[in-house]
Amino acid sequence: MTKHYISILSNKKRQRKLSNIWNSFKEALAGSSQDYTKIPLNKAVFLLAVPMVLEMIMESVFAVVDIFFVGKLGADAVATVGITESVLTIIYAIAFGLSMATTALVSRRIGEKKNEEAAKEGMQAIIAGVFVAIIIAIPGMLYAKDLLSLMGASDTIVNELSSYTSIMFGGNLVIMLLFINNAIFRGAGDAAIAMRALWLANGLNIILDPLLIFGIGPFPELGIAGAAVATNIGRGVAVAFQLYILFKGKGRVSLKQVPINIDLKRIRNLFKISFGGIAQSLIATSSWIFMVRIISNFGSEVVAGYTIGIRIILFSILPSWGLSNAAATLVGQNLGAGEPKRAEQAVWGVARINMIFLGVLSLLFIIFPGWFVTLFTKDVEVVQAGIKCLRIIAYGFMFYGIGMVMIQAFNGAGDTRTPTRINIVTFWIIEIPLAYLMAITLKMEESGVFYAIIIAETFMTIFAAYLFRLGRWKKEAV
Numbered sequence: 001m002t003k004h005y006i007s008i009l010s011n012k013k014r015q016r017k018l019s020n021i022w023n024s025f026k027e028a029l030a031g032s033s034q035d036y037t038k039i040p041l042n043k044a045v046f047l048l049a050v051p052m053v054l055e056m057i058m059e060s061v062f063a064v065v066d067i068f069f070v071g072k073l074g075a076d077a078v079a080t081v082g083i084t085e086s087v088l089t090i091i092y093a094i095a096f097g098l099s100m101a102t103t104a105l106v107s108r109r110i111g112e113k114k115n116e117e118a119a120k121e122g123m124q125a126i127i128a129g130v131f132v133a134i135i136i137a138i139p140g141m142l143y144a145k146d147l148l149s150l151m152g153a154s155d156t157i158v159n160e161l162s163s164y165t166s167i168m169f170g171g172n173l174v175i176m177l178l179f180i181n182n183a184i185f186r187g188a189g190d191a192a193i194a195m196r197a198l199w200l201a202n203g204l205n206i207i208l209d210p211l212l213i214f215g216i217g218p219f220p221e222l223g224i225a226g227a228a229v230a231t232n233i234g235r236g237v238a239v240a241f242q243l244y245i246l247f248k249g250k251g252r253v254s255l256k257q258v259p260i261n262i263d264l265k266r267i268r269n270l271f272k273i274s275f276g277g278i279a280q281s282l283i284a285t286s287s288w289i290f291m292v293r294i295i296s297n298f299g300s301e302v303v304a305g306y307t308i309g310i311r312i313i314l315f316s317i318l319p320s321w322g323l324s325n326a327a328a329t330l331v332g333q334n335l336g337a338g339e340p341k342r343a344e345q346a347v348w349g350v351a352r353i354n355m356i357f358l359g360v361l362s363l364l365f366i367i368f369p370g371w372f373v374t375l376f377t378k379d380v381e382v383v384q385a386g387i388k389c390l391r392i393i394a395y396g397f398m399f400y401g402i403g404m405v406m407i408q409a410f411n412g413a414g415d416t417r418t419p420t421r422i423n424i425v426t427f428w429i430i431e432i433p434l435a436y437l438m439a440i441t442l443k444m445e446e447s448g449v450f451y452a453i454i455i456a457e458t459f460m461t462i463f464a465a466y467l468f469r470l471g472r473w474k475k476e477a478v
Helices: 002-032 042-073 074-110 115-142 144-150 155-160 162-170 171-188 191-214 223-250 264-298 300-336 340-367 369-371 380-394 397-412 418-443 445-471
Strands: none
Touching: 002 042, 002 191, 002 223, 042 191, 042 223, 042 300, 042 340, 074 115, 074 144, 074 155, 074 162, 074 171, 074 223, 074 264, 074 300, 074 397, 115 144, 115 162, 115 171, 115 264, 144 155, 144 162, 162 171, 162 223, 171 191, 171 223, 171 300, 191 223, 264 300, 264 397, 264 418, 264 445, 300 340, 300 369, 300 380, 300 397, 300 445, 340 369, 340 380, 340 397, 369 380, 380 397, 380 445, 397 418, 397 445, 418 445
C-alpha cells in the first residue's frame, strides 16, 4: 500500500514537471514578458534559448534548400552563388559586427531598466545600418560584372549570370536591417520575435525560390536572378514585420516615440564596439581561405570532401549558436542590472548544455560519418575524404561547445576586443601554421589539417575560459 502511494506521488510529480516544461516551452515560443535578471536562471536560459535555437535551425534549413534549387540550373549557377557569397562575406561581417554591438548595447540598457535608452541605441543602429548599406549597394550594383571578373569567374558567369550578384548587392539593405533589428530583439530579450522574423524571411524564400527560378504557374521564369529576388523579397517582408513591431511598440523596445535623427556619439560608440565583431568574422573567413589552399595540394576530391564535411558541421552546430546568443543576452542584461555573478553563472550553465549537445552530435559523426557525407555525393574518393574530415573534427566538438559560448559571452558584455585577439592567436598564429606543418612538412596530408583544427579549437576554448575566469569583462562599460 505504501509503495503504491509512493508510486502515485512519483507519477504526479513527473507529470507536473513535464507540464511545467511544456508550459515554459509554449511561453518561450509565444514570447515571454518576464524579467530575465530576476527569474530563476535555468528558466531564463530556457525561455531565451528555445526561440534562438529554433531560429538557427530554420537558418540551417534555408542554406540547404537554397543551394538545392540553384543546383538544378547547373554548375555555372552554383559557382555564381558561391563567388557572390564569398564577396558578400564583407557585408555579412559588417552586419555581424553591428548586430553584435547592438545586442550588447540594448541588453545593457534593458538590464539597467532604461528601456528608452535601449530604444535610442536601437534607432541609431538602424540609421547606421541604412547608411552603410547604401554605400555598399551603389558600387555593388554598378560594378557587379567587374567584381565577378576580379574573382576569376568565367565569361559565361560574368556576361549571363551577373544579375544575381547585382540584385544581391542592391538588396544588401535587407540583410543589414534583418541582422540589426533581430539584434535589438535579442538584446531586449524578445527572442521569440527575432525567431518569427527569420522564419518568415526563410520560409518565404523557400516557397518563392522554385516559383521564380523555374517560372511555375503565373510566376516569370527568372533563372538564377529568381533566387536573388526570392531572397530579397523574403528578407524584405521580414524587415517590414520587424519595423512594424518596433514602431508599433509591442516589444520591450519601442521606437514609436524615438526621434529619427543622427546621434553621432551613439553611432561612434556603436562602431567602436562593432569593429571587434567585424574583425572576428573576417579573421575566421580569411583562415578558411588559407586552409582550403593547403588542402588543395592533395587534389580536388579532398577539397570537395573537406567542403562537404565543413558544410555538414556548420549546418549541425547552428543550434549551438542559438544557445550562445542566449548567453550573450543574459550577460548583457545581468551586467546592466548589477548582477555580474549571475551573468557568469548563466554562461557556465549554457556552456554545459552546449557541451552535452555537441558531445551527442560528435558521437553521431564519429560512428556514422558516411551516412551524412553520402547525402551530398556518391563519389568514392570525395566520400572518403569527407568521412575523414567529419570524424576527426568531431573529436573536438565538446571543447568547441564551451569555447563558442565563452566568445559570445565576451561579445554580450561589449568586450569584442578579447574575442578578436583570441581569434587572431587561434586561427592565424596556431591553426594555419600548424596545418601547414602537419600536412606538408610532416606529410600527414589532409589529416594534418583536420587535427590542426581540433588543436586550435581546443586552445581557443582553454584560452577563452582562462580569460573569462579573470573577470575583466564584468567591468566593460558600453
